[in-house]
Amino acid sequence: EAQVTQNPRYLITVTGKKLTVTCSQNMNHEYMSWYRQDPGLGLRQIYYSMNVEVTDKGDVPEGYKVSRKEKRNFPLILESPSPNQTSLYFCASSLPGGEKLFFGSGTQLSVL
Amino acid sequence: GDSVTQMEGPVTLSEEAFLTINCTYTATGYPSLFWYVQYPGEGLQLLLKATKADDKGSNKGFEATYRKETTSFHLEKGSVQVSDSAVYFCAPLPMNRDDKIIFGKGTRLHILP
Numbered sequence: 001e002a003q004v005t006q007n008p009r010y011l012i013t014v015t016g017k018k019l020t021v022t023c024s025q026n027m028n029h030e031y032m033s034w035y036r037q038d039p040g041l042g043l044r045q046i047y048y049s050m051n052v053e054v055t056d057k058g059d060v061p062e063g064y065k066v067s068r069k070e071k072r073n074f075p076l077i078l079e080s081p082s083p084n085q086t087s088l089y090f091c092a093s094s095l096p097g098g099e100k101l102f103f104g105s106g107t108q109l110s111v112l
Numbered sequence: 113g114d115s116v117t118q119m120e121g122p123v124t125l126s127e128e129a130f131l132t133i134n135c136t137y138t139a140t141g142y143p144s145l146f147w148y149v150q151y152p153g154e155g156l157q158l159l160l161k162a163t164k165a166d167d168k169g170s171n172k173g174f175e176a177t178y179r180k181e182t183t184s185f186h187l188e189k190g191s192v193q194v195s196d197s198a199v200y201f202c203a204p205l206p207m208n209r210d211d212k213i214i215f216g217k218g219t220r221l222h223i224l225p
Contacts, residue, residue: 004155033212035215040217041217042201042215042216042217042218043156043201043215043218045212048212058212090155090156092155092156098205098212098213099144099161099205100158100161101148101156101158101213102157103155103156103157104155105153105154105155106153106154106155
């Protein structure tokens, strides 16, 4: 089954404790992206990757890192999480051109 | 740059009511237009799309027509069901494929039985 898998689904952590949210897709998609969803602000892009070893900043990259060492994986790293990074995070992937994005089920992060 | 505006929610309707969720965009050229839907506890999924002027996208009883003259892509459904309760996102994809898809802020829809 074609899917984008994010883990964990829920995460509660404390300020400053490094964390990684994993994302994996099994569709051989070149394009992958991370979004955060906040009430009243909709979906905002954090980082994206057009292919292996190619990553670019989205609209709200501050406080986040990503890597794309393999085509299928695109982890999101918070080196020193802060409470303003409490949000619902989504990973997505697509073929080049972005005609149809496939989304993961989301990771609800709470930073205390 | 390209942008999208969709009506703010929440929108609350009774079952079998007619639904319209407005979406307008500003873009250089003619983007492809998408509606994504997010059911409770899930990620977004593509609902329908239209890739050129006057195209009508349709799926699950929902329809949207690409109106170049009004730069709009309003989502409609003739008779909503409780299972349609979700958040709906309008999303233009710019012609320049180096640009990224743009998501509206989303419209939450509640359908009452």
